[in-house]
Amino acid sequence: MKIAVCLKRVPDTTTKIVVAGDGKSIDETGVKFVPNPYDEYAIEAAIAFKEKAGAGETVVYSLGADVAQETMRTALAMGIDRGVLLQSPGSPDGFEVAKALATEIGTGGFDLVLFGKMAVDDYNHQVGIMVAELLELPCISAVSALTIDGSAVTAEREVEGGVEVVTCQLPVVITADKGINTPRLPSLKGIMAAKKKPLELKPVTLGPGGVTVTALALPPERQAGKIVGEGPDAVPALVQLLRNEAKVI
Amino acid sequence: MSDINPRARDYADIRQGVRDVCAPFDSAYWQRVDRASEYPEEFVAALTRAGWLAALIPEEFGGGGLSVTEASVILEEINRSGANSGACHAQMYVMGTVLRHGSPEQKKRYLPAIAAGQLRLQSFAVTEPTAGTDTTKIKTFAERRGDRYVVNGQKVWISRVQHSDLMILLARTTPLEKVKKRTDGLSVFLVDLRQGGGTGLTVRPIENLVHHETNELFFENYEIPADSLIGEEGLGFKYILDGMNAERILIAAECVGDGYWFIDKARTYATERIVFDRPIGRNQGVQFPIAQAYANVRAADLMRYEGARLFDAGEPCGAEANLAKMLAADASWQAANVCLQTFGGFGFANEYDVKRKFRETRLYQVAPISTNLILSFVGEHVLGMPRSF
Ligand SMILES: Cc1cc2nc3c(=O)[nH]c(=O)nc-3n(C[C@H](O)[C@H](O)[C@H](O)COP(=O)(O)OP(=O)(O)OC[C@H]3O[C@@H](n4cnc5c(N)ncnc54)[C@H](O)[C@@H]3O)c2cc1C
Numbered sequence: 001m002k003i004a005v006c007l008k009r010v011p012d013t014t015t016k017i018v019v020a021g022d023g024k025s026i027d028e029t030g031v032k033f034v035p036n037p038y039d040e041y042a043i044e045a046a047i048a049f050k051e052k053a054g055a056g057e058t059v060v061y062s063l064g065a066d067v068a069q070e071t072m073r074t075a076l077a078m079g080i081d082r083g084v085l086l087q088s089p090g091s092p093d094g095f096e097v098a099k100a101l102a103t104e105i106g107t108g109g110f111d112l113v114l115f116g117k118m119a120v121d122d123y124n125h126q127v128g129i130m131v132a133e134l135l136e137l138p139c140i141s142a143v144s145a146l147t148i149d150g151s152a153v154t155a156e157r158e159v160e161g162g163v164e165v166v167t168c169q170l171p172v173v174i175t176a177d178k179g180i181n182t183p184r185l186p187s188l189k190g191i192m193a194a195k196k197k198p199l200e201l202k203p204v205t206l207g208p209g210g211v212t213v214t215a216l217a218l219p220p221e222r223q224a225g226k227i228v229g230e231g232p233d234a235v236p237a238l239v240q241l242l243r244n245e246a247k248v249i
Numbered sequence: 250m251s252d253i254n255p256r257a258r259d260y261a262d263i264r265q266g267v268r269d270v271c272a273p274f275d276s277a278y279w280q281r282v283d284r285a286s287e288y289p290e291e292f293v294a295a296l297t298r299a300g301w302l303a304a305l306i307p308e309e310f311g312g313g314g315l316s317v318t319e320a321s322v323i324l325e326e327i328n329r330s331g332a333n334s335g336a337c338h339a340q341m342y343v344m345g346t347v348l349r350h351g352s353p354e355q356k357k358r359y360l361p362a363i364a365a366g367q368l369r370l371q372s373f374a375v376t377e378p379t380a381g382t383d384t385t386k387i388k389t390f391a392e393r394r395g396d397r398y399v400v401n402g403q404k405v406w407i408s409r410v411q412h413s414d415l416m417i418l419l420a421r422t423t424p425l426e427k428v429k430k431r432t433d434g435l436s437v438f439l440v441d442l443r444q445g446g447g448t449g450l451t452v453r454p455i456e457n458l459v460h461h462e463t464n465e466l467f468f469e470n471y472e473i474p475a476d477s478l479i480g481e482e483g484l485g486f487k488y489i490l491d492g493m494n495a496e497r498i499l500i501a502a503e504c505v506g507d508g509y510w511f512i513d514k515a516r517t518y519a520t521e522r523i524v525f526d527r528p529i530g531r532n533q534g535v536q537f538p539i540a541q542a543y544a545n546v547r548a549a550d551l552m553r554y555e556g557a558r559l560f561d562a563g564e565p566c567g568a569e570a571n572l573a574k575m576l577a578a579d580a581s582w583q584a585a586n587v588c589l590q591t592f593g594g595f596g597f598a599n600e601y602d603v604k605r606k607f608r609e610t611r612l613y614q615v616a617p618i619s620t621n622l623i624l625s626f627v628g629e630h631v632l633g634m635p636r637s638f
Contacts, residue, residue, distance in 0.1 A: 030251055070261075073262065074265075077262070077266070185266070185269045185270055185299055186266050186269070186299075187266075187298075187299040187300040188263075188266065188299060188300035188301050188303070188304060188313045188315075189300050189313060191262050191263065191266050192313065192314075192315075194262075195262075
């Protein structure tokens with residue numbers, strides 16, 4: 001089975017974000033970058049399906065600056081066979097990114113193309129689905145359980161109040177949600193082996209795209225909490241505040 | 250704020266790999282294990298699964314084939330994460346005796362299984378109640394009888410016995426009165442602890458300041474197969490010494506990891522804690538001791554890298570390895586003390602972990618080797634002063 005998986009380098013979710021001087025990007029000094037957590041589910045799925053199939057190849061693709069190689073090594077350390085970095089500073093326009101990825105992946109003859117359902121930096125939920133469309137492949141998005149039997153794919157999606165079960169045939173594009181698996185940690189041997197795995201660099205030029213980010217703002221600072229009292233005596237005051245002040249009940 | 254360890258970018262992949270394994274074992278985990286005086290089984294299992302404890306086993310035996318420098322980074326990061334390597338470091342280096350002096354059959358039989366995490370060799374029985382640091386005076390005796398050795402004697406402070414499948418044992422095979430040199434006549438055995446109870450070995454846990462599962466051992470006509478002997482009979486003391494430099498460097502790195510942990514905790518607390526309407530860290534009485542402790546951790550860290558560099562280059566490194574261990578143990582202890590002082594009363598509360606780490610790092614002044622013994626090594630062997638004992 002030949003599997004492609006796409007990976008984005010994003011700021012660590014625990015990093016304190018500072019908006020840069022231009023007011024529309026983040027200040028990257030001192031920011032720790034990690035693989036997009038949803039993409040880690042996709043990576044784990046790719047490795048696990050190849051292991052199960054007993055043969056094949058897994059390839060990780062990323063579009064980004066040269067520093068993204070570091071992040072891609074994590075995927076190689078987990079067990080992905082090789083990587084291709086599309087060198088570009090990135091783009092706020094998901095469609096431009098999708099076009100570049102689709103051009104590259106389209107010629108690879110993949111049975112399965114995996115994405116995370118979204119990137120935790122921009123929350124766009126777009127690229128995987130757009131790549132599927134560009135490649136004229138079926139797409140199942142936000143998959144929380146996935147089985148492949150021969151070429152029959154069965155996926156579960158968590159929808160409001162229940163689970164939707166979807167089937168289709170390979171090849172397919174899947175975007176992964178939480179719950180699909182538990183990504184493995186890179187082992188010592190994996191980390192050492194990753195240093196020797198091929199990681200190809202390919203410059204790409206993205207179009208201007210149709211979307212422009214004009215401003216970034218941090219959410220308002222959280223107000224200090226209020227301690228109403230202790231024990232049963234505090235309940236009436238708490239209920240009153242939840243109803244009238246917080247308006248949540 | 251950026252990392253206070255300027256070398257944190259070196260070996261970044263190893264550091265990140267170890268941090269990822271350590272991350273789920275948070276403060277709450279360590280407090281629970283510590284309160285119950287338990288051995289951190291899940292933590293050690295996670296490190297084993299990811300292959301970190303097999304770092305020093307050559308690749309031909311299925312290990313990581315890393316250098317001592319790289320292996321030391323692993324232990325540094327374990328301690329830096331808030332954990333303590335004491336529970337697991339021996340699995341990394343005790344196998345060195347088998348690797349360096351074992352027969353080809355012993356290596357083939359044990360090293361791949363140790364590398365795969367199927368066999369635990371993390372117990373090392375040297376210390377005895379009456380001999381103490383004077384190792385050549387140990388009384389535990391292994392007598393050859395046909396195809397077996399029969400062991401009689403007593404050991405004390407032997408860690409992780411109940412979490413080991415194999416144990417390295419140092420015993421006399423020729424009585425002290427009958428050898429020319431007191432360092433002769435000692436032998437090393439690889440004891441298979443899986444032969445089970447009721448066999449002449451009694452293990453009695455010692456309740457103590459740290460929880461490394463440390464025990465007294467009583468051997469009473471305890472029989473082991475003759476092929477448990479490692480290398481040649483009588484050369485055991487030399488074999489034990491051969492492993493010392495690597496061990497000293499690795500222990501130094503653990504201390505450095507503790508040192509950075511304490512400094513990080515102290516500077517953060519000193520910056521956040523407001524008393525007299527100002528952060529306590531604005532007072533130089535609070536700030537300077539932290540800066541001073543940091544300087545000593547940094548200096549010790551340099552000696553640790555120097556020792557490791559020499560070791561990996563195959564050059565003599567006895568002086569550097571010993572100095573690194575001593576400087577690092579002193580620095581981590583100073584940092585611990587400063588950290589506790591900075592936290593004031595809160596340092597004594599379990600929930601900040603300072604108390605636990607304070608106890609744990611104090612051990613490095615005494616075990617695996619006490620400060621005086623390093624000073625006497627330096628005085629005699631490095632500075633050429635008269636031998637004192
Ligand atoms: C938690 C823990 C775990 C341990 N785990 C192990 C283990 O797994 N395996 C093992 O074999 N041992 C283990 N040890 C033992 C440890 O290595 C010894 O405690 C240590 O080497 C010191 O020996 P001792 O306790 O007999 O002290 P002693 O030899 O009695 O020394 C007491 C003090 O006197 C000083 N001293 C002694 N002689 C001199 C001298 N001539 N000049 C100056 N100062 C001197 C020492 O430096 C020390 O400070 C462990 C100890 C502890 C506390």
